[in-house]
Amino acid sequence: LEQVSYSGPPLTARRAGVMPFASLFSARLRWSLAGLVAAVVALAVALILVTDDPPLHAIYVTLLDLFAINEPAVEAPAGQQVLQLLSGLVGLLLLPVLLAAVLEALGTFRTASALRKPPRGLSGHVVLLGLGKIGTRVLTRLRELHIPVVCVEADPEARGMAVARRLRVPVVVGDVTQEGVLESAKIHRADALLALTSVDTTNLEAVLYARSVRPDLRAVLRLYDDDFSKAVYRTLRTAHPAALTRSRSVSHLAAPAFAGAMMGRQILGAIPVERRVLLFAAVVVDGHPQLEGRTVAGAFRPGAWRVLALDTAARGAGAGAEPPGSGLVWDLPDTYVLQAGDRVVLAATRRGLAELLGRRTRTPR
Incomplete structure (x- = not known):
């Protein structure tokens, strides 16, 4: 998600909890109100031409006739009488329009806290399956990146429903394995599919069905077992070579973080590379026969570990003298x-680092 950028049409900035005026009334009702306003203006202009009244007085008389609170123009000219009758007719049309506006506004406020439905013309969006703990965090990050x-x-009652309601994100409530659910999410016009439910089979079935609708759809699967994730990745990559597929095991990605927390400051960082995780660790050479007394080239183990840098500051501090250099x-x-006495920074795989740290020989006191 840190590398994702949205290149579609600009999204309108909308503050949370603020409802735009246009969303209170439907387009048909807004056109009806505009037509009534135009009719009132036309009647006022006609009254000015017939009676030569000032514009403000003509508008005032037209509004009185519109609301049926003016006196009947019995002794007035015929043109003014016709205009009074037309104003009364427009006033009769105004009552149902005002009633519809009130009912629509009340209905909009009543459903403001409800879940939104996907708009008709939506395209270029991301379909997110699952609003659990992981799905909610992904949803928040996508909205921070202004991605639909x-x-x-x-x-x-999922925990992410409240977040989706607060962010005014369209939500389709239903089982993704049932027919018509992904169609309701406009999967045929989406750019990517993120299957992040806690059930592996559900994620896999959703991606397979989405690929049958859009063979070139980009898809990311959340899977638990790493071996199963590898098999899914290879199968989907072979079946749909023109599409981008990523399947990631949550336990596989989270393992380096737990390992780093258990080993303390030895683990400096972890980077997932395709289906593997590359660890960066700081190791003291003392007690490691694979490192101590060997050259940098001789200590290199392909597919296991490789020495990247030497911490000269740590070596100088350990000797009790000024270090010849600071840093790495x-x-x-x-x-x-x-x-x-050297302290080195090396890159290693999980198995390689476990082998290196597990074979450490302890020197007698």
């Missing part, structure tokens, strides 16, 4: 021999 979203959730030395020569 349509959510699909089977549970009306990245351009280490391949012939540099790693010493027991």
